[in-house]
Amino acid sequence: MKTDEPVGAAHAVSPTFTVGEPLLTCTELVIGYNDKAMLPPINMVIRRGQFIAVVGRNGSGKSTWFKTLLGMLEPVSGTISRSHPTMRSAYVPQTSSIDSILPLRARELTAWGRLRGWSFLWPFARKSERDAVEVALETAGAKAIANKPYRELSEGQKQRTLLARLIATEADLVLLDEPTAAMDAVAERETMQRLCSLARERGLGVVVVCHDLEVAAEHADVLLFVDRETSAFVVGDARTVFCHPAFRRQYGDEYCHRAPEGPHRGPDAR
Numbered sequence: 001m002k003t004d005e006p007v008g009a010a011h012a013v014s015p016t017f018t019v020g021e022p023l024l025t026c027t028e029l030v031i032g033y034n035d036k037a038m039l040p041p042i043n044m045v046i047r048r049g050q051f052i053a054v055v056g057r058n059g060s061g062k063s064t065w066f067k068t069l070l071g072m073l074e075p076v077s078g079t080i081s082r083s084h085p086t087m088r089s090a091y092v093p094q095t096s097s098i099d100s101i102l103p104l105r106a107r108e109l110t111a112w113g114r115l116r117g118w119s120f121l122w123p124f125a126r127k128s129e130r131d132a133v134e135v136a137l138e139t140a141g142a143k144a145i146a147n148k149p150y151r152e153l154s155e156g157q158k159q160r161t162l163l164a165r166l167i168a169t170e171a172d173l174v175l176l177d178e179p180t181a182a183m184d185a186v187a188e189r190e191t192m193q194r195l196c197s198l199a200r201e202r203g204l205g206v207v208v209v210c211h212d213l214e215v216a217a218e219h220a221d222v223l224l225f226v227d228r229e230t231s232a233f234v235v236g237d238a239r240t241v242f243c244h245p246a247f248r249r250q251y252g253d254e255y256c257h258r259a260p261e262g263p264h265r266g267p268d269a270r
């Protein structure tokens, strides 16, 4: 499988896109380490304009699936195909994966999202690049912290900076591993709302690991529940996932009883 680097170089998102167009297709994809399957074969398509929230207990395989999609880990078997060769993906890891001694300001780390080849030597040389970085900072709600050293930021502020860097990449498909884990409740909802907008208005495919089940159900179009114990990989609306026997076994019946009827289209759905 051809792989992209975790955070891709800048490229323009096509100004015209078709919501629902496939971006990435997993066919009989088996993930795991050392040739040992972690979950049953995965068959699913990630589409433009779709906001998918991935839920599941610790150690269930969520990050492993992400790493496999990104080409950082070879699949045990099966295939991952991109809709077109220029399709780019970008990744926000958990903040603990970023070196906290980096001597960079938040603005510079955001600019890294647009680096290509040797451009890291002069990341702010072109006005168009500077503008794109400012837009990314603004969109991520990170403008106020842009001049602060990354290592001095709170964990929630670091997550905003990483979100800005992700937006700066202008990728087609973005994968975020617990991007709101260190945020307060207001910042978490704002961030999920921003990710909704990226999916709807820019036609990105957005996949987010989220441990807050209510926030996930409130914002995502599709939920994906992963569970190693019962070998479950369940994709569907909140009701389908929350009422699945494997989910109920892990989280109890309460979420099923409160799950909204029918497919969910996020907080601003009409």
Ligand SMILES: Nc1ncnc2c1ncn2[C@@H]1O[C@H](COP(=O)(O)OP(=O)(O)OP(=O)(O)O)[C@@H](O)[C@H]1O
Pocket (backbone or CB within 6 Å): 033, 056, 057, 058, 059, 060, 061, 062, 063, 064, 065
């Ligand atoms: N490099 C590795 N080699 C072998 N096993 C690994 C490796 N990295 C992780 N694992 C195991 O794979 C399993 C799934 O880990 P993964 O990080 O995908 O879970 P997760 O669902 O993302 O968990 P969390 O919610 O805690 O982030 C865990 O049991 C973990 O110990």
